[in-house]
Amino acid sequence: MKKKLYLASPYGFSKQTKKLLYEFINIFIDLNIEVYEPFERTKHIIQKEGKWAYELARSNFQDLKKCDCIFAIVNGTPPDEGVMIELGIAIALKKEIFLFRDDFRNCSDSNQYPLNLMLFLGLPKDNWKKYYFESLQDIKSNKKGFVKWAKE
Template sequence: MSHTIYLASPYGFSEQWKRLLLPEFVDALAALGLEVWEPFSRNSQIDFAEPGWAYRVAQKDLQDVRDADALFAIVNGTPPDEGVMVELGAAMALNKPIFLFRDDFRRCTDSEEFPLNLMLFAGLPERDWQDFVYENITDIASPAKALVRWLHSNA
């Protein structure tokens, strides 16, 4: 059985990012055997010329967060993208496993312990939360990190 993971990211808003950055993440997650739900490609069937498209996109994305087995969020930026933060909050409220990616060296925090807003870490374990935070795309496949351990424990 293939597990689904929602890829929360702002990388679909820019043609450069969509072409160069987004496929790397989709490929890295898919290489683990995950079915990657990337909202920009999943919403490509929506006609953005029709009134009400934004509401339909938001509803579809929220439903995908509900239906996915886990969420992987790219949280670069100071602050990170607000849509990604809402998707993360929804996943946390639904008790979904969450995994964070941040290779942005700038600190964006209200705490000395965490690199981002402390509320993002409420969805991670108190101990070893670092295992759920990825700073390099090659670490996504690391058996020492939480995503691979989650996959093996839910196989």
């Protein structure tokens, strides 16, 4: 059965960064993963008049529950708050967590982790670096945990 991935990112908010999403999506598709990309999946909701915000949030929550993992792009200082909330939900749901950050700025309150320490509750204590990516090549690397997870 095809694994399902929820792609949490702030990249869908602008035309320029939205193009970057396809680089990630193509990697996942090449690994036979079904990608739930919230901006694409909810574009019909955003076009509605009136009270669309709750419906959109509910749709994203339902998609996150259906997925086997969350792959979160956590660039920014701090990272996008919507992505961080989605990560918190995924951690509570005990989903597999993968983090991508190619932003070189420091965004941490500890020397041990590159991001807020609470995120690392969702990763293995000793092998968290296998679930943390700093380039697109990292995602495809057999030394990291994503390819192994995708093929299990």
